[in-house]
Amino acid sequence: MQGSFLPAWPLEINGFVAFSLLILSGLLGGRLAQRTGVLPRITGFIVIGFVLGPSVAGLFSHEMLAGSQVFVDIALGLILFQLGRLLDVELAWHERPLLAASVLESALSFAAIYTVLAWLGLTPIHAALAAAIGISSSPAVVLLVVKELGAKGPMTDRTLMLVALNNILSFLVFTALLPLVHYAVHKSSWTQSLLAPGYVLLISILVAVALAWLLLGLASVLPRDEMTQFVLVIGMIVGAVGLAKLLNGSSLLTLLALGLLVHNMDGKEVLLPVDFGKGAELFFVILFVVAGAKLHVGDLATAGLSAVAFVVARFLGKSIGVMALCSGEMSTRQAGLTGLTLVPMAGMAIGLTQTLTDSFPGYAETLAAIVLGAIAILETFGPVSTEYALKRSGEVDSGASVQH
Numbered sequence: 001m002q003g004s005f006l007p008a009w010p011l012e013i014n015g016f017v018a019f020s021l022l023i024l025s026g027l028l029g030g031r032l033a034q035r036t037g038v039l040p041r042i043t044g045f046i047v048i049g050f051v052l053g054p055s056v057a058g059l060f061s062h063e064m065l066a067g068s069q070v071f072v073d074i075a076l077g078l079i080l081f082q083l084g085r086l087l088d089v090e091l092a093w094h095e096r097p098l099l100a101a102s103v104l105e106s107a108l109s110f111a112a113i114y115t116v117l118a119w120l121g122l123t124p125i126h127a128a129l130a131a132a133i134g135i136s137s138s139p140a141v142v143l144l145v146v147k148e149l150g151a152k153g154p155m156t157d158r159t160l161m162l163v164a165l166n167n168i169l170s171f172l173v174f175t176a177l178l179p180l181v182h183y184a185v186h187k188s189s190w191t192q193s194l195l196a197p198g199y200v201l202l203i204s205i206l207v208a209v210a211l212a213w214l215l216l217g218l219a220s221v222l223p224r225d226e227m228t229q230f231v232l233v234i235g236m237i238v239g240a241v242g243l244a245k246l247l248n249g250s251s252l253l254t255l256l257a258l259g260l261l262v263h264n265m266d267g268k269e270v271l272l273p274v275d276f277g278k279g280a281e282l283f284f285v286i287l288f289v290v291a292g293a294k295l296h297v298g299d300l301a302t303a304g305l306s307a308v309a310f311v312v313a314r315f316l317g318k319s320i321g322v323m324a325l326c327s328g329e330m331s332t333r334q335a336g337l338t339g340l341t342l343v344p345m346a347g348m349a350i351g352l353t354q355t356l357t358d359s360f361p362g363y364a365e366t367l368a369a370i371v372l373g374a375i376a377i378l379e380t381f382g383p384v385s386t387e388y389a390l391k392r393s394g395e396v397d398s399g400a401s402v403q404h
Contacts, residue, residue, distance in 0.1 A: 018067060022285070045292060046291060050292040050293060084263065116310070139348070203248070212265055304373075306373075
């Protein structure tokens with residue numbers, strides 16, 4: 001047929017073009033943010049994604065964002081695995097004030113969010129679920145800002161441990177509430193209501209344990225060099241994401257548990273401290289551009305006052321809770337700055353909200369709008385808050401600060 005060699009019109013963006021657009025637009029946004037001298041690159045990634053996403057310019061369609069989910073999953077996997085490896089159980093056990101602060105800031109965040117949302121009219125179950133999600137902080141933002149600034153010191157270490165701990169607590173509290181949702185939605189017996197979330201928790205932990213043994217076993221027999229172990233870890237992380245999805249587990253919990261187990265089971269230190277470096281940055285750029293593209297002004301319009309109240313209550317709960325860190329090793333000022341580093345909320349919160357809306361369609365629309373509206377606010381100001389706190393802590397050398 002005449003002209004059959006011509007492409008179909010209108011042109012459809014394939015996965016290769018989508019991948020390229022996400023990376024290039026992210027780099028542009030990051031560069032523009034850097035040139036302000038105030039904003040971190042992550043904010044640039046998020047803003048450019050929002051501007052080019054469905055809510056504004058529409059260059060990134062919903063179908064294109066759905067197709068990029070595999071890259072987002074890998075990026076979250078890398079970050080959660082790395083975060084899990086930073087949590088030394090023995091050290092955390094000896095850091096009793098830190099454990100107490102983690103439990104206190106998580107409890108106060110939960111109580112504050114629950115109280116304000118219940119007062120604004122949400123049902124007790126919806127308010128509790130939103131509060132459980134609000135316990136989490138964004139490991140992606142915190143880790144990337146720490147890496148970008150080269151921050152090192154006791155406050156930075158405690159911040160990373162607090163983020164790891166409150167993500168674990170967020171998942172556990174959220175999972176503990178799911179039987180109530182099953183019972184309310186499906187009117188099933190308590191036995192059946194307990195089985196579903198119990199299965200997710202159990203299978204995620206079992207997958208993490210099995211892969212941790214496999215990873216350490218392979219690391220002990222393969223050449224002990226950075227390139228070999230980099231490929232090994234990447235392969236294991238991608239496999240963990242795939243297995244968790246295949247078995248209907250939680251990839252978020254699986255990767256966090258995998259990192260934690262690998263670090264604490266590696267008594268012979270067969271695994272090197274792998275730096276994911278520039279190669280992984282491709283996935284991180286995509287993660288934040290896609291996160292920005294998925295933000296909707298409509299979520300804020302729908303949630304309105306509730307989303308703002310969520311943000312304020314969460315900040316107060318975490319800030320007051322972290323003041324428990326005031327001890328001989330950390331001043332009141334450092335504790336206050338640590339509270340600012342916990343402002344970002346994204347990866348775990350998005351994952352838990354998506355789990356809820358996928359499992360119970362129509363049940364949690366209002367809750368999802370509130371949480372996503374809060375994420376829109378926290379992902380806008382969170383990276384700036386984290387960078388400000390780290391710079392003011394004195395744990396960023398002047399060279400890194402100027403470079404940024």
